Amino acid sequence: MKRALRDLLTGFGSLLTGMRITLQQFFKPPVTVHYPHEALKMPKRYRGHIVLVRDPDTGKSVCIACKSCEKACPSDCIVVEGLKREGDKRKSVTDFKLDFTKCSLCGSCVEVCPVDALEFSKEYNLASTSKEQFYQIDLVKRVEARDP
Numbered sequence: 329m330k331r332a333l334r335d336l337l338t339g340f341g342s343l344l345t346g347m348r349i350t351l352q353q354f355f356k357p358p359v360t361v362h363y364p365h366e367a368l369k370m371p372k373r374y375r376g377h378i379v380l381v382r383d384p385d386t387g388k389s390v391c392i393a394c395k396s397c398e399k400a401c402p403s404d405c406i407v408v409e410g411l412k413r414e415g416d417k418r419k420s421v422t423d424f425k426l427d428f429t430k431c432s433l434c435g436s437c438v439e440v441c442p443v444d445a446l447e448f449s450k451e452y453n454l455a456s457t458s459k460e461q462f463y464q465i466d467l468v469k470r471v472e473a474r475d476p
Contacts, residue, residue: 391445397437405430
């Protein structure tokens, strides 16, 4: 009988504790983000897919097509092509494809780049109805299409 009474009081104490916490949370402002009408603020260290860095003077990519990122990628999801145009001092990238279905967002490509031509984007809304859109993301076209 004593044990049953003690269990009853312990359970009632737990109920009161739970109700107290519930009431405290009830009067706090909600933290819900009404997506897609409100955008989430990404933390500074968020790692989205990689993007090419744009040269502020020319508006083109800083990438020199050295293929260091392609060699460093453990997932083998990067393909880089480039050529040296007449009058240029360095090679310039002509084709930079990313297979985002294989990318593990490890950052090896960003770390190994000798000219800091790659960075992680803050883009988190990469939704699609088909997987094919993520097989060959052309980063050169994306950097040229971005606003300066």
